[in-house]
Amino acid sequence: MRIATWNVNSAKQRMPRLLPWLEERRPDVVCLQETKLTDAAFDELLVAPLTDLGYESAHHGHGGFNGVALLSRVGLGDVERDFPGQPQYRGVTEARAISATCGGLRVHSLYVPNGREVDSDHYDYKLEWLHALAAAVASGPEDVALCGDMNVAPTATDLFDPAAFVGHTHVTGPERERIAAFGLIDVVRAHWPEAVRMFSYWDYRAGMFHQDLGMRIDLVLASKSVADRVAAAWIDRAARKGKAPSDHAPVIVDLDTAPDGDIGPVVPPPSNPRRAGGAPLPPRRGSRGSEVTR
């Protein structure tokens, strides 16, 4: 079962990237953030093309800002908008969380508040929001994956230059402590413990992507029961390239055998015909191939 999460920065603007990406990567469960749509607009724009691709979907949004969605081809049960005890910002409950049971797993699509400045009410809101989410998740099912834009870089390795972030949000002790307090496993980092420049977000401005000056703030945090099933975990950096990208790249996690031994939906081969069929790579430059050295 393939799970993906992607902050699309407007589902409407990203449709020309999102739909072909779904066809190419074939995720079974997709968590979207920053759709910036109302539920009515999501229904009008996306439900028909998603149905054609085999997805059920659920959306939670008020338009303008925020907005989260779940897409699934492996069931979409017990959909919940917001979470119990979710804090408000200045009297408003923002559309930043939706969860459902997909393929036997409780999946959350989350858009954690940005925090803006450390000395702001938005930062306090961010910390409260993460604390309340941890309590809500702790009282939920054991098999869980929190997927989304956490707006926290877990460690200094997740930043292009730690010195550039001193005094800013996304890197402070309290933010990182709230992420750690979930007691869940950051499955991409667990899969690539030594990787550097493994980013999921690059600011649109000043050629940050071109210079590979990014951050890893889009995470899949999973219970050990789920993390033990991870066969692959990676950031789809190619989706940040080209025309009209989001400023975030998707995160993709493949789970192998389910706990009951059912292998579940099999991920089809890539649609790219040049790669389909497993054509052998050309020999490496300087390779002697199978020649026997005398």
Next chain:
DNA sequence: ATGGTTGCGCTGCAA
């Protein structure tokens, strides 16, 4: 350069 870009929805604000 107190900068840069994108999106929303009107004009400045959020990211």
